[in-house]
Amino acid sequence: MTTTVPTFELFSPHAADHAGGALAQGGIAAGSDGYAVLSYQLATEVLRNPRFANSALRLMEEFGISNGPVHGFRARSIIMQDGAQQLRLRTPLARFMGPATVQNTREVLTEIVHGIFDDVDDTKPVDFHSSVDRRIPSLVYCHLAGAPQSDAPKVQELSERTLALLARDPSLKPDILEAYDELFQYLQDLMQRKRQAGLGEDMLSHLMTLADDGKLTAQELFDEATSMLEASSVNTGHQIGLVVWNLLSNREVWREIVADPSWIPAAVMEALRLYPRTGVISKIAEEEIEVGGTTIPAGADVHVAVWSANRDPERFENPGEFILGRERNQPLTFSTGPHNCLGQGLAKVEIEEVVGYLARHYPNARVVDDATTITQTAGRWTIKQLTVETGTRAEDTHDI
Ligand code: HEM
Numbered sequence: 001m002t003t004t005v006p007t008f009e010l011f012s013p014h015a016a017d018h019a020g021g022a023l024a025q026g027g028i029a030a031g032s033d034g035y036a037v038l039s040y041q042l043a044t045e046v047l048r049n050p051r052f053a054n055s056a057l058r059l060m061e062e063f064g065i066s067n068g069p070v071h072g073f074r075a076r077s078i079i080m081q082d083g084a085q086q087l088r089l090r091t092p093l094a095r096f097m098g099p100a101t102v103q104n105t106r107e108v109l110t111e112i113v114h115g116i117f118d119d120v121d122d123t124k125p126v127d128f129h130s131s132v133d134r135r136i137p138s139l140v141y142c143h144l145a146g147a148p149q150s151d152a153p154k155v156q157e158l159s160e161r162t163l164a165l166l167a168r169d170p171s172l173k174p175d176i177l178e179a180y181d182e183l184f185q186y187l188q189d190l191m192q193r194k195r196q197a198g199l200g201e202d203m204l205s206h207l208m209t210l211a212d213d214g215k216l217t218a219q220e221l222f223d224e225a226t227s228m229l230e231a232s233s234v235n236t237g238h239q240i241g242l243v244v245w246n247l248l249s250n251r252e253v254w255r256e257i258v259a260d261p262s263w264i265p266a267a268v269m270e271a272l273r274l275y276p277r278t279g280v281i282s283k284i285a286e287e288e289i290e291v292g293g294t295t296i297p298a299g300a301d302v303h304v305a306v307w308s309a310n311r312d313p314e315r316f317e318n319p320g321e322f323i324l325g326r327e328r329n330q331p332l333t334f335s336t337g338p339h340n341c342l343g344q345g346l347a348k349v350e351i352e353e354v355v356g357y358l359a360r361h362y363p364n365a366r367v368v369d370d371a372t373t374i375t376q377t378a379g380r381w382t383i384k385q386l387t388v389e390t391g392t393r394a395e396d397t398h399d400i
Helices: 040-048 056-062 069-076 083-094 099-118 128-133 136-145 149-167 170-197 203-212 218-232 234-249 251-259 261-274 344-361
Strands: 028-031 034-037 052-054 280-285 289-291 294-296 301-305 373-377 380-385 387-389
Touching: 034 040, 040 280, 040 289, 040 301, 052 056, 056 069, 056 149, 069 170, 069 218, 083 203, 083 218, 099 128, 099 136, 099 344, 128 234, 128 380, 136 149, 136 203, 136 218, 136 234, 136 344, 149 170, 149 218, 149 234, 170 203, 170 218, 203 218, 234 251, 234 261, 234 344, 234 380, 251 261, 251 344, 261 344
Parallel strands: 034 301
Antiparallel strands: 028 034, 052 280, 280 301, 289 294, 373 380
């Protein structure tokens, strides 16, 4: 297995000093690509301050996408709004992301996870990323949006191709634009199909009803649907893989989980802390703002290094260690403040169900290190390849 040492080359001049935690000399560092916010306390401060706007729109503009429908969508999308408009867009979605829906999704998810593993040939090492973790989130999205499960591969592909923007690679621009066109077209078709079949109780039907009742404009409905689809799959797929990789690699922890699956939520949280898919959340200072004694000028790029904040020794004792019963374990993996991840409850349940299935059915599962590559690109932890030897399948002894 190759675990590349995370680098902050895109924005931090202090990568060498970083050594896997907050900078010894302070929680914030300035470099040629803006500021890197490294400590838990300052990261929290920045993420909770609405005067720091999301950098996704600027990233598009840097790629030369400065007008047209894709730019328009991004400028209007929930992640770019604040105050009343953000609340207006967030409230209808939040209704489907609360504990009741998440609990209901857990039941559907059990079926989805069983179905996925039924397709897996466990007599040989399993290519976990392509055959398990990547496939689950889009199936869950289809359930939420009331789309047929056969649409899942398309949803997965569209989420991956649109959010490729965050890889900060301008050569991807033509594909990103094409992917958004396909996504818009897909959603138009889906909404038409739903109208023909009659609206139901799902999230997309709810948004469509709000628009019919004049509570959302037609444009807002479309933007909401687009935001949810793009956010639904790619991060969750990688995060499931990262957690599975971390837990299976840590044999002592894995044995505890197998012996007592009630540890699973705590174990998932600890793995989310150590290996956050969104290792960096990039923002822009909308005005001059002081952070930790540093004056950040208006317009500056401010990169919140979640990966670092989650390992800040001031906030987490022995931060590099996996501690199953860690107290006050609130990593910033799903951000915090007004834009905290709407899908986090859902994503956690997806991860817990996969881990639970493995613990029950494949207690001897192991990562094949030589055929596994985990990297960090532009601050995001990424599964390049994850190979798992499942071992003999066990009887379903207990439910989690
Ligand atoms: C493990 C998987 C996921 C990770 C690591 C993740 C991470 C994040 C982060 C870090 C943010 C906040 C960005 C900021 O502060 O500017 C965010 C926002 C958001 N996420 Fe997630 N996410 C995940 C899964 C999901 C899923 C499954 C959905 C929906 C089905 C979703 C929907 C959203 C939405 C709509 C927002 C914008 C919220 C707002 O602006 O108010 N996410 N996510």
